[in-house]
Structure formats: structure tokens, C-alpha cells
Amino acid sequence: MVRLIPFEFRKHFMKISIIAAVLLFSALNVVKIYSVHEGNSLLSKHVTGPLWKGLYWKMYKDFGGTITDEKIGKLMAIYRPLEQQTADLTASTTHDNPNTYTGNVYEDFHFFRWCFVNPMKYAYDYKAYAQRVVNAAKDNIAFYDAMDNPYEARKNAAVAELFQGRAITSFSYTEMYQYYVQYDFSALLALLICLYGLMSVFLSEKETEMDALLLTTKAGGAQTVQAKLIASSLFICSVCFWFWLLDFAAFSVLFGSWDGASSPLYVLEDFIHASLNVSLGQYAVVSALVKTAGILVFGLAFLLLSSLFRNALIPFIVGLSASFGCIYMAEVYMGSGRVLLKLVNPFVLVVNRELFRKAEFVALWGYPLPSYVVALLLSAVWGAVFIGGLTIAVRKNTLRKGGGKRVFVDV
Amino acid sequence: MKVTFKDISKQYKGKYALKDFSAELGNGICGLLGTNGAGKTTLINIFVGILRSDKGQVLIDGVDARRLGVDFLSRIGYLPQFPQFYKNFKVMEFLRYVCVLKGIPKEQGEKRAKELLEIVNLSDAADQKIGALSGGMRQRVGIVQAMLNNPDILILDEPTAGLDPQERIRFRNLIAKFSENRMVLLATHIVSDIEFIANQVILLKDGQLLRQDTPQALVGGMEGKVWKVTATDETVDEKLKCLKISNMMRDQNEIHLRVIGDEKPDVHAVNVQPNLEDVFLYYFEEGEQW
Known part of the structure; x- marks a missing residue:
């Protein structure tokens, strides 16, 4: 199965269209971060004039x-x-x-x-x-x-x-982090690239009639599905880490410093009640990991859709609609007291500052669990449901052990 | 190697795609001949496990294929009906991938793939992308992937569909080459694909077995049933309406018709040597009107 993973990755994700989308979205992302800096930073010449930046760093030497x-x-x-x-x-x-x-x-x-x-x-x-x-x-x-x-x-x-x-x-200088933790645009871009890339994982096998051929080979059944899952996860992680890295690098370069990395998270006023005792640098890593976990859950949903349909357009529209539905739901319940409705949505992991900016708890058998733990658990449940759905939905060879329960029913 | 199909039935929405199909196949090329929708692909899909039959069994040397499971899969090579493979893969890369799928060790697979590419005259295309290959070249890649594990049973579903005549002849010769010491099941509706290379022919119609025999026996059975009739422009229309015509050729003012029928169609009709196409027409063309 391990030998199949590079082939699955190459087959579905090493495509010019995907690489072009990543490059294009990366450029768009940098432009967006630039606009965030230019439109908000106290040290931007468009906000406060040309003198503040130089003066700030001069004074920072004294007061930092x-x-x-x-x-x-x-x-x-x-x-x-x-x-x-x-x-x-x-x-x-x-x-x-x-x-x-x-x-x-x-x-x-x-x-x-x-x-x-x-x-x-x-x-x-x-x-x-x-x-x-x-x-x-x-x-x-x-x-x-x-x-x-x-x-x-x-x-x-x-x-x-x-x-x-x-x-x-x-x-320390924390303005960069103040905007960095509020920045979600790259998550949307990563989600869209994942939707585009993952939609073809099972669909393309049907479109090329390769599904029949795969099923007649030794490793073309469950092992191929596992390899597809791992390759897809690697793709999601690669896309996410690329964008998170790009975010951090672009924010650091454009704001001129990532100096406050060792300051505690609650140094940001919006995180005065932060639910984690970590530094800003550690939070950047934790947040990136949690965002990636959230997009992984969405990725599994996209894979399930890909396995259900024979035509790429319908699952793409369904996937996109579901994603926007989750984004809307996250917006509606963000900051609300309806904690479970907020946490049940895997998008809360993608825009995870809501989980970490205040100490919020959920009762579980009489014990208070931090909301981020509950959100992670619920997302794990979603992930398991999607994987379970996939194992039911994918075609199987009747000659294999356990095969034949569903062999030729595609929507 | 002996493959036995025992009372295989498969229904789609209440309509039989295969009904009580039984046949026994041995080594050599077996042509599965039938019109479109006769049940050829359904039979192959049941054979390779992609489809589950409603009834019946496939026995490999007397053992149920389901009991053999993955061991059976490692003994077959399969070329589906319209595979496009992966356009962004290079030929050799695709073959390496199939080797992994079939559990062939890396070095052994590499050697085998190169040998097979040489045989099918595709060595020069090893580094070409599959998307850049012609239909015939792609089918040759298809047969190479099917042969990688040196299978006991080679199953080809309409392998010449979409190929030009030259590519079709080349492909037919390849199949003949690969049929040594193995069973080849070749489904087609094109008679010339199997006419000169098949040892056995199965005629399948509406999901049921019509005949199974050697091509010689099938053709022999048509002796006295194929006629040459000469017609003129005035009489040809009437003959086309009431006779089963397999061929029509104009020679100046005369039109020569090749007629299939149990009875002499015309007092001037003369018996001619039948071929497999006549057999196909005899069994599959029912009261077609021109």
C-alpha cells in the first residue's frame, strides 16, 4: 500500500491546473495580506503617514x-x-x-x-x-x-x-500577530484548492473507466482506497502548510517583524481570556495544526462526494454549497452562547480563534471540557462518519472477502 | 486451465442481461461474439468480480472463483472496454503503477514491462505521456498492462473498438502471440477480430448462449446455407426486402448478392463457401429489412 501512495499523489495532485491554482492563489493571498497591512497597520504610510514606521522602530529600541x-x-x-x-x-x-x-x-x-x-x-x-x-x-x-x-x-x-x-x-511589537490571528482568507483559498483537487480522486477513476481495471488487481481495492486517503491527506497538509507558512512569512515581512513570538497569547487584547497558556509563536503553530485538522475533515467530505457521483460538476457544486453553508453557520454562531451549535461545525476549526480567544467549557458527564477539545472530538466524529461513508460507497470486487455488498451502484 | 460458467444469470431492472449461461472454456483464444447489448460485458464483469451474478457460479479448475478470492485476481489480466488510463502519466510510469497494483516486485516488473513494450513495439513511447498516444498505441499499452503479471487468463472486452483497420490487424496479431499457454477471452461484435485466431467461439444473444464451438465447426454448419445470387437494378429491391443479405457487389449492370438462408433463394442461386461473418449474420440478423 505504501508503494501506491506516491502514484496516487502523482495521479491526482501533480497536475498543472492544481499547481497553477496554488501559485495564483498564493499571489492573491500575498496581495490580500499587503492590503491588510496597508489598510490597518499603524506603521503603514497609508494609515498614519510616512514617519511612524521609522520612529516606531527607533523608539522600540528604548521601550521594547x-x-x-x-x-x-x-x-x-x-x-x-x-x-x-x-x-x-x-x-x-x-x-x-x-x-x-x-x-x-x-x-x-x-x-x-x-x-x-x-x-x-x-x-x-x-x-x-x-x-x-x-x-x-x-x-x-x-x-x-x-x-x-x-x-x-x-x-x-x-x-x-x-x-x-x-x-x-x-x-513587544504584536501588531503583526493582531492581524495574523484574524486573517482567514488563506483558509478559504486552501479550502477551495482542496475542493478542486480532491473532487477528482474517486471521480476520475470512473471517468477514465479505470475503476473496473483497479478492481481486478490485487491491491486495487481497499489498499488503493487507503492509499488515496493518505495521498489526499498529504495533499491537504501540503496545501495548508504552504498557505500557513506563506501567511506567516508575508505578515512578518510586510509588518516588518515577528518579534513578539515569545510573548504570551493573552498579550493580544482580543485574547485577554485566552483558553491556552501558550506563546504567540506556539499559538501560530497550534492554530495552523487545528486549521489543517478542520480542512482535513472537509477534505474527507469532499472525498465522500467524489465517490458518490459519476459527474464532476454536481459534487463540486454540492461541496462548495456545503462549505459555504458551514462558513455561514460559523458566522451566525460565532460569539454566541449556543456553544454546541458552534462546535459541531467543523469550520470552527478552520477559523479557530473563536475556540482559543476565550475560556469556554462544555459539560461532559459533569466535567468541564475546554471548547477546543470538544470541537476537535466532534470533528473527529465527522471524519469517522465520512470515512465510514467512503468504505460503504466505494465499489468492491465480489471475489474479495467482504466484497459484493455494494458493487455497482453509483449515483 | 479450465473455466466453467455454471447457470449464470443477471437481471437489471427486471430484464435479463444474462440468463442461465453455462459454458466451459480451456486454453486458447475464445471469442465471445454478440451484438451490442448481448451480455458480453456483463459476463466478463461477473467473471472478473466487478459484478455479482444473481445466480450461478464461475469455477476455475473446479474451484469457485469466490473461494479463490485475491489469488484468482492475481491470475487474470484484464483490459476493460473503454479505458483511457491516466493522461498525465507516462507509459512506463503507468506500467510501474500497475506492477504495484498487481503486487509485482519492482525489478521484476520493470524488466517485464520493458520486454512487453518491446513486443508491442512501444519501446520508443515509454517516456511519452499516455494523453499523447494514438488510440491504437493506447490499446497496446492496455494489453501490456494486462500481461504484466503473466496471467493464466487474459480477458479483453472489445479491445479493437475505435481502432483503424491497420491497428486492428496489428492488435489481432498481438493477441494471437500472447495466447500461447493461456486462456484468452475476447469479447467483440466485430467478427474479423476473432475469425482467424479463435479456437473457440461463443455466440451470445439476449443474454443466452446460442452456440459454442470451434470457428471451423460453426462455419461448417453453414455449408449449403450461403448463396450467391445475381440481380439487376429492377429486381434488387425486392430481393433486399425478402432475403438475408450479407454482402452486395455491383459488377457493371449486374448486382451480386451474398445471401444467407436455409433454402435456395433463387433457381439461379449457387452455393458459396461460408465464413464466420455469415455465421454471425445467420444467428443475429432476424428479418432485418433493408
Whole structure:
């Protein structure tokens, strides 16, 4: 079976049309990331002008790294006067003020406020905030114990354990990660390429009448199906990792740094209640793996569709419609309290920040399971269902053991 | 090697594609002759296990093929009706793939593929993409893939469909070459494919066995049933309406008709030597009107 895998990969995925689609979508992806940077970054000349970027990296040398009282004092020595000067909006609005960093006192104020003061304040305050969460959770544990509600008590214990000892000790450039974790366009592109590539895996055998020939060979039955599954998984993983790598590289290059990789995930304000105690770099890896798992589940669904039909158009339309249905469902339930409806959709793995940005739990036999674990379990169930469907749907040779249950019924 | 089909029946939506088909085949080329829709492909599909019969058994040397399972599959070489193979594969690459499918060790498969490509005169095309091959070349690749495991039984379903006359003759000669010491089951509706190479012919009609015999015996059975009749432009239309005509040839003002029938069609009719095409027409053409 192992010897079949390279042939299956070559047969279905080493096609000019697929390679061209990957290249084209990669270019499109980079352009999209460029537009994200140009349209949002505080250091983009289109958002804040040409001076901020250079000034930021100059100041970053002074304020980046471990947060110390000395650095805070130095920053506030610059910021406080600016705050006072601009408080009543009577300061000079000239753009060639030689006593400013950017030429304008208001711009100086906003520069320091958005680029240094606010993020540093968030980092500085986070430790106390996390401790408050821990204390509240501990109070809740006592309360729910008294109310004889073990599930809520266990849930609060999990929250307390999660937030215990959290602190942000250093200041780093995290703007790149702020947009990187929100970026989903590449996942859509990867999903479309997988849909296009996988749709032919079983269909092409029927279209070329090779299915009959395969069934009359020793390894043309279950072994070929297994080889197809493995080759398809390799294809999905390759496409996904290529796009995740491209995302990370393009974000790092366009934003000018991936400096904050070692900062904790909760350094991003949107992840203040992050359900994982990992660094941003680790999160990038975890998120990529979970996204890949989500696309793998979709891939299995596409393979099942490919095995059911004789014509490529119908399964392609069905696959595309199902994918957009899942995307719509994910949008509808994102951020909602209907956790199970959110988690049952495998697309939640593809846009997985919803799983990691807050500590959310699902009750399972009285025990709180983090929502990302439940989402992974449910997706594994979907995957098993699709594989089960495939084993039923593919044609079998009647001469083989167990063959003949379904041998010639194709929709 | 002896293959026995025992009371095989297969129905599609209440209509018999094969009905109580029984036959016994030995080594050599067996032509499975029938019109389109006669049940040839159904019989082959049941034989190779792609289809399940509603009734009956296929016995290989007295053992049920289902009991042999995968062992039986490793003894057959099969060329389906309209295989296009994989257009993005090169010929040699495709053959390597089939070797893996058939469980042939790498070096042995490589050697065998090269030998077979040499035999079918495709050595120069080994590095060509299958999509770039002509229909005849593709069919030759088809027979090479079927022969890779040196099978005891070679099954060819309409192998000459879509080939030009020259390619058809070349392909027929190849089959004859490969038939040594093995059983070849060749399904076709083109009589010339098997006329001079088959040792046995099975005539299949509406899913039922009509005759099974050697071509010589079948042709011999037609002695006295094939006539040459001469007609004119005035009389030819009437003759076409009431006689079973296998051939018509104009010679200046006369038209020579080759007529098939149990009785002498005309007082001037003369008996001629029958051939397998006449046998085919005798059994399969029923009251066709021109």
C-alpha cells in the first residue's frame, strides 16, 4: 500500500491546473495580506503617514523588551506633556514643529498613545486583572460547592487554574500577530484548492473507466482506497502548510517583524481570556495544526462526494454549497452562547480563534471540557462518519472477502 | 486451465442481461461474439468480480472463483472496454503503477514491462505521456498492462473498438502471440477480430448462449446455407426486402448478392463457401429489412 501512495499523489495532485491554482492563489493571498497591512497597520504610510514606521522602530529600541519602572518613567516623561498639551485641543496644529517627533504635537500624542502607552498599560495591568479573575473563580468555587453544583465548581476551578500566575512581563511589537490571528482568507483559498483537487480522486477513476481495471488487481481495492486517503491527506497538509507558512512569512515581512513570538497569547487584547497558556509563536503553530485538522475533515467530505457521483460538476457544486453553508453557520454562531451549535461545525476549526480567544467549557458527564477539545472530538466524529461513508460507497470486487455488498451502484 | 460458467444469470431492472449461461472454456483464444447489448460485458464483469451474478457460479479448475478470492485476481489480466488510463502519466510510469497494483516486485516488473513494450513495439513511447498516444498505441499499452503479471487468463472486452483497420490487424496479431499457454477471452461484435485466431467461439444473444464451438465447426454448419445470387437494378429491391443479405457487389449492370438462408433463394442461386461473418449474420440478423 505504501508503494501506491506516491502514484496516487502523482495521479491526482501533480497536475498543472492544481499547481497553477496554488501559485495564483498564493499571489492573491500575498496581495490580500499587503492590503491588510496597508489598510490597518499603524506603521503603514497609508494609515498614519510616512514617519511612524521609522520612529516606531527607533523608539522600540528604548521601550521594547522587559517592562521596567525605568522604561515606564521614560515613556511617561514623553507622554504626559503631550497629553497635557493636547487635552484642551488648543495646541499648535502645524506640521513642521521642530520640537516634536513627527512634526505635529497631536500626531506625537497619538503615536505614543497607540503604539506604546496603551499596549504597555494593558501589559502592565494584565497581571492584576488575571489575579482578579482567579479570585473571582475561587469565590465561585466556594459558592457552587455550597450550592452543591459540582459542575460549576469544577469549571471555576479550571478557570482559576488557567489564569493563575498569568502576567505580561515584556513589551513587544504584536501588531503583526493582531492581524495574523484574524486573517482567514488563506483558509478559504486552501479550502477551495482542496475542493478542486480532491473532487477528482474517486471521480476520475470512473471517468477514465479505470475503476473496473483497479478492481481486478490485487491491491486495487481497499489498499488503493487507503492509499488515496493518505495521498489526499498529504495533499491537504501540503496545501495548508504552504498557505500557513506563506501567511506567516508575508505578515512578518510586510509588518516588518515577528518579534513578539515569545510573548504570551493573552498579550493580544482580543485574547485577554485566552483558553491556552501558550506563546504567540506556539499559538501560530497550534492554530495552523487545528486549521489543517478542520480542512482535513472537509477534505474527507469532499472525498465522500467524489465517490458518490459519476459527474464532476454536481459534487463540486454540492461541496462548495456545503462549505459555504458551514462558513455561514460559523458566522451566525460565532460569539454566541449556543456553544454546541458552534462546535459541531467543523469550520470552527478552520477559523479557530473563536475556540482559543476565550475560556469556554462544555459539560461532559459533569466535567468541564475546554471548547477546543470538544470541537476537535466532534470533528473527529465527522471524519469517522465520512470515512465510514467512503468504505460503504466505494465499489468492491465480489471475489474479495467482504466484497459484493455494494458493487455497482453509483449515483 | 479450465473455466466453467455454471447457470449464470443477471437481471437489471427486471430484464435479463444474462440468463442461465453455462459454458466451459480451456486454453486458447475464445471469442465471445454478440451484438451490442448481448451480455458480453456483463459476463466478463461477473467473471472478473466487478459484478455479482444473481445466480450461478464461475469455477476455475473446479474451484469457485469466490473461494479463490485475491489469488484468482492475481491470475487474470484484464483490459476493460473503454479505458483511457491516466493522461498525465507516462507509459512506463503507468506500467510501474500497475506492477504495484498487481503486487509485482519492482525489478521484476520493470524488466517485464520493458520486454512487453518491446513486443508491442512501444519501446520508443515509454517516456511519452499516455494523453499523447494514438488510440491504437493506447490499446497496446492496455494489453501490456494486462500481461504484466503473466496471467493464466487474459480477458479483453472489445479491445479493437475505435481502432483503424491497420491497428486492428496489428492488435489481432498481438493477441494471437500472447495466447500461447493461456486462456484468452475476447469479447467483440466485430467478427474479423476473432475469425482467424479463435479456437473457440461463443455466440451470445439476449443474454443466452446460442452456440459454442470451434470457428471451423460453426462455419461448417453453414455449408449449403450461403448463396450467391445475381440481380439487376429492377429486381434488387425486392430481393433486399425478402432475403438475408450479407454482402452486395455491383459488377457493371449486374448486382451480386451474398445471401444467407436455409433454402435456395433463387433457381439461379449457387452455393458459396461460408465464413464466420455469415455465421454471425445467420444467428443475429432476424428479418432485418433493408
